[in-house]
Amino acid sequence: MPHTVPACPQCGQENTYPDGDNYICPDCAHEWPQAAAASTEDEATGDGVVRDANGNPLQDGDAVILVKDLKVKGSSSTLKKGTKIKGIRLVDGADGHNVDCKTDLGSMLLKSEFLKKA
Numbered sequence: 001m002p003h004t005v006p007a008c009p010q011c012g013q014e015n016t017y018p019d020g021d022n023y024i025c026p027d028c029a030h031e032w033p034q035a036a037a038a039s040t041e042d043e044a045t046g047d048g049v050v051r052d053a054n055g056n057p058l059q060d061g062d063a064v065i066l067v068k069d070l071k072v073k074g075s076s077s078t079l080k081k082g083t084k085i086k087g088i089r090l091v092d093g094a095d096g097h098n099v100d101c102k103t104d105l106g107s108m109l110l111k112s113e114f115l116k117k118a
Contacts, residue, residue: 005017005018005023006023008023008025008027008028008030009030009032009096010025010028010030010095011025011027011028011030013025013027013028015027018034019031021033021034021035022034022068031068032113032114033053033067033068033113033114035053035054035055050090050098050099050112051112052064052112052113052115052116052117053067053112053113053114053115053116054116054117056116056117058088058090058099058112058115058117059090060088060089060090061087061088061089062088062117062118063084063085063086063087063088063117063118064084064085064088064099064101064115064116064117064118065082065083065084065085065115065116065117065118066079066080066081066082066083066085066114066115067081067114067115067116068081068114069081070110070114072105072108075105077105079103079105079108083103083104084118085101085102085103085115087101087102088100088101088115089101091109093109096111096113097109097110097111098111098112099111099112099115
């Protein structure tokens with residue numbers, strides 16, 4: 001059976017595996033939703049549209065909901081799954097962080113693959 005699990009979008013290693021609704025990279029501990037793999041392929045086509053975890057296009061000012069818990073780097077805080085974020089702004093950020101938003105924990109850059117349109 002061929003290896004159909006995608007390489008890790010963070011470190012590029014192919015030593016990834018599915019776990020529930022997510023893919024996991026044991027090399028860098030990055031997790032991402034399996035639904036995001038399809039939207040990542042859409043982004044690779046170069047259509048320039050930022051899409052959420054379900055493949056819906058996002059626009060400035062949209063409200064979104066987190067699809068998984070996200071640990072905040074440099075902090076012991078966590079953004080919880082189901083948190084609603086209003087008034088997003090699309091940016092061309094480094095490492096795929098393409099959504100700028102304000103949360104209860106301050107201003108943050110997030111990856112659209114961890115969000116769904118509200």
